[in-house]
Amino acid sequence: MQDVLRRKLWAVGGGKGGVGKSVFTSLLASRLAGLGARVVLVDADLGGANLHILFGIRYPLYTLGDFITRQVENLEDVLLPTPIENLRLLCGADDILGIANPKFAQKIRLLGHLRRLSADIILLDLGAGTSYTTMDFFLYAGGKIVVMTPQVTSIQNAYGFIKSCLQRKMVRTFATDPDALELINGAVGSQKNEKTEFMGELKKAFRQLGPEQSAKLAGCFEEMKASIVVNMVRDKKEQDVGRIVQEVSRKYLDLSLECMGFINYDPQLDRSINNMVEFLKKSGGQSMGMEIYDIAAKVLRRSRPDNPADQDAAIATARKSLQQAYAAVRI
Numbered sequence: 001m002q003d004v005l006r007r008k009l010w011a012v013g014g015g016k017g018g019v020g021k022s023v024f025t026s027l028l029a030s031r032l033a034g035l036g037a038r039v040v041l042v043d044a045d046l047g048g049a050n051l052h053i054l055f056g057i058r059y060p061l062y063t064l065g066d067f068i069t070r071q072v073e074n075l076e077d078v079l080l081p082t083p084i085e086n087l088r089l090l091c092g093a094d095d096i097l098g099i100a101n102p103k104f105a106q107k108i109r110l111l112g113h114l115r116r117l118s119a120d121i122i123l124l125d126l127g128a129g130t131s132y133t134t135m136d137f138f139l140y141a142g143g144k145i146v147v148m149t150p151q152v153t154s155i156q157n158a159y160g161f162i163k164s165c166l167q168r169k170m171v172r173t174f175a176t177d178p179d180a181l182e183l184i185n186g187a188v189g190s191q192k193n194e195k196t197e198f199m200g201e202l203k204k205a206f207r208q209l210g211p212e213q214s215a216k217l218a219g220c221f222e223e224m225k226a227s228i229v230v231n232m233v234r235d236k237k238e239q240d241v242g243r244i245v246q247e248v249s250r251k252y253l254d255l256s257l258e259c260m261g262f263i264n265y266d267p268q269l270d271r272s273i274n275n276m277v278e279f280l281k282k283s284g285g286q287s288m289g290m291e292i293y294d295i296a297a298k299v300l301r302r303s304r305p306d307n308p309a310d311q312d313a314a315i316a317t318a319r320k321s322l323q324q325a326y327a328a329v330r331i
């Protein structure tokens, strides 16, 4: 049962603020909705919520805060419709009553309600930084996307975010195993300079602990296989900077990541950020590139592997109509 939610739950994170996590998640949500998936977009930036502004909503009627503080009992009642068909929005909360750091029981209640939502895909737009709540949402989601820009600071933060999440995953997995914890903290928790053989050494040391621990550790790495998206790409060279994070993660964390695609920088979007719906309706976001379709297609395939033929047909049709729209614009 838990796997059903995890499969349809995608978290979009990345250490740095302002790299376009919310913009990308909104674009992805509208593309997925356009492909026929019932999508719920959740502003999980608890304490810094602003996703509703991208949708032109100044004062949301309900927010996640109403659910967390039990003003509203059913999560379904907090969802707001958007002008985009198949796409509903769960607005975030301001940091009142400590909502930015919900208690464990509150998080469990939220996940329980997310599971029951009538949606094919649930996208979590996470806040910047590496708060425990942000990392826990990221770790819980079956699909994990890290958004970065070609800037050096963003590249560093993306790697730092991935490393912190992996570390938290391992620490939580072995919370009641002092021998394992000691090894983990020795390898990743210290201030030592990073060495290529860190994770290799850790894995070797775990083999000494026993096959069960070794398998659990391997599971942590398996679950951290995130995908990278590069946003605000301005030229061809910048399309590939995700490879840097991919390479460094492989080298220092023994972790394989996927480069999922890129999104072009679009000055028009920058200008119409107070209402992305209008932007999407007017230009369809075409200037941002076809890649968002490929990314949406990957998300759809992984979330609903039960009927791949239907999805492929829907994706092919949507792609064709977009290509026609492109051709029309060029004429």
Ligand SMILES: Nc1ncnc2c1ncn2[C@@H]1O[C@H](COP(=O)(O)OP(=O)(O)OP(=O)(O)O)[C@@H](O)[C@H]1O
Binding pocket: 016, 017, 018, 019, 020, 021, 022, 023, 024, 045, 126, 127, 128, 231, 232, 233, 263, 264, 265, 266, 267, 269, 270, 271, 273, 288
């Ligand atoms: N592809 C793009 N083209 C042009 N401008 C963009 C693009 N993506 C994002 N922006 C600009 O960057 C700004 C920040 O984007 P966004 O709010 O999505 O970042 P964020 O990572 O969610 O930030 P935070 O961590 O504060 O939540 C937007 O307001 C927009 O002006």
Ligand SMILES: [Mg+2]
Binding pocket: 021, 022, 023, 045, 125, 126, 127
């Ligand atoms: Mg944001």
